[in-house]
Amino acid sequence: MGKAYFITATDTGIGKTFIAAGLGFAAQSKGLNVGISKPISCGGIEDAVFYKNKLKLKDSIDDINPVKFKQPLSPYAAMKTEKKKVNIARIKRSINNLRKDRDIVLVEGLGGAMAPIKRDYYVADMIKALQMSCVVIARAGLGTINHTLMTIDELKKRKIRIVGIIMNGFDGREISQRSNAQVIEKLSGIKVIGKIKAKSSFADMVKQIQKQRILNTLTPAPLSMKWRGEAERERGGVRK
Ligand SMILES: Nc1ncnc2c1ncn2[C@@H]1O[C@H](COP(=O)(O)OP(=O)(O)O)[C@@H](O)[C@H]1O
Ligand SMILES: [Mg+2]
Numbered sequence: 001m002g003k004a005y006f007i008t009a010t011d012t013g014i015g016k017t018f019i020a021a022g023l024g025f026a027a028q029s030k031g032l033n034v035g036i037s038k039p040i041s042c043g044g045i046e047d048a049v050f051y052k053n054k055l056k057l058k059d060s061i062d063d064i065n066p067v068k069f070k071q072p073l074s075p076y077a078a079m080k081t082e083k084k085k086v087n088i089a090r091i092k093r094s095i096n097n098l099r100k101d102r103d104i105v106l107v108e109g110l111g112g113a114m115a116p117i118k119r120d121y122y123v124a125d126m127i128k129a130l131q132m133s134c135v136v137i138a139r140a141g142l143g144t145i146n147h148t149l150m151t152i153d154e155l156k157k158r159k160i161r162i163v164g165i166i167m168n169g170f171d172g173r174e175i176s177q178r179s180n181a182q183v184i185e186k187l188s189g190i191k192v193i194g195k196i197k198a199k200s201s202f203a204d205m206v207k208q209i210q211k212q213r214i215l216n217t218l219t220p221a222p223l224s225m226k227w228r229g230e231a232e233r234e235r236g237g238v239r240k
Pocket of ligand 1: 009012013014016017019168169196197198200201205
């Protein structure tokens with residue numbers, strides 16, 4: 001089964017879709033077959049459309065985004081008026097199916113780790129049920145320490161493996177942007193595996209992902225050995 005990562009964030013609008021699409025694009029550039037899932041959307045199918053267009057996915061919008069709530073609410077709130085239930089077992093089956101024929105699968109959550117999906121059941125509980133490792137997208141600036149530490153705490157409480165944090169929105173305008181990553185790493189014990197600049201074009205964001213080798217953190221050997229660069233090094237006998 002291909003590697004799968006759950007992309008969560010400290011809030012909504014933090015850059016989950018933008019960066020997950022960038023990670024997917026960078027993986028495709030390495031010759032990997034990428035799968036994307038946005039299991040639950042609330043208020044529109046833009047994320048699935050964005051993924052389908054940017055990654056030229058063959059999967060239908062329904063495959064990428066099976067559960068759609070019309071209103072921009074948490075699923076817990078939307079469920080009440082839209083009379084629709086979230087079936088986690090079904091979501092798990094569809095992600096596992098995707099994993100069977102893809103090298104890497106990225107699953108975007110919704111909102112943050114504590115967005116309620118149903119009563120007493122949050123995004124973090126879904127990550128646990130899916131038995132996935134996760135990546136946390138966090139803001140670069142002031143206030144991010146609070147949000148990131150709280151998010152990590154909820155994930156740790158559920159014994160979810162956190163691969164790393166990607167901080168998004170560096171513009172050099174706040175003094176805290178210079179120290180936030182270091183403080184978060186020190187206080188949480190989780191590595192900041194990437195820093196993305198504010199106002200990046202899609203292509204520029206992908207370049208930052210490549211330059212910072214963020215994918216290498218996500219896909220350690222043996223999968224990464226299939227990758228072109230690694231394979232070349234293998235042939236050259238550099239790798240011991
Ligand atoms: N580093 C960035 N540079 C430029 N635009 C960004 C950046 N990060 C996010 N955005 C934009 O901000 C908006 C919110 O990001 P999005 O990925 O949709 O957040 P989320 O999926 O967490 O709700 C989108 O319009 C996205 O294109
Ligand atoms: Mg999104």
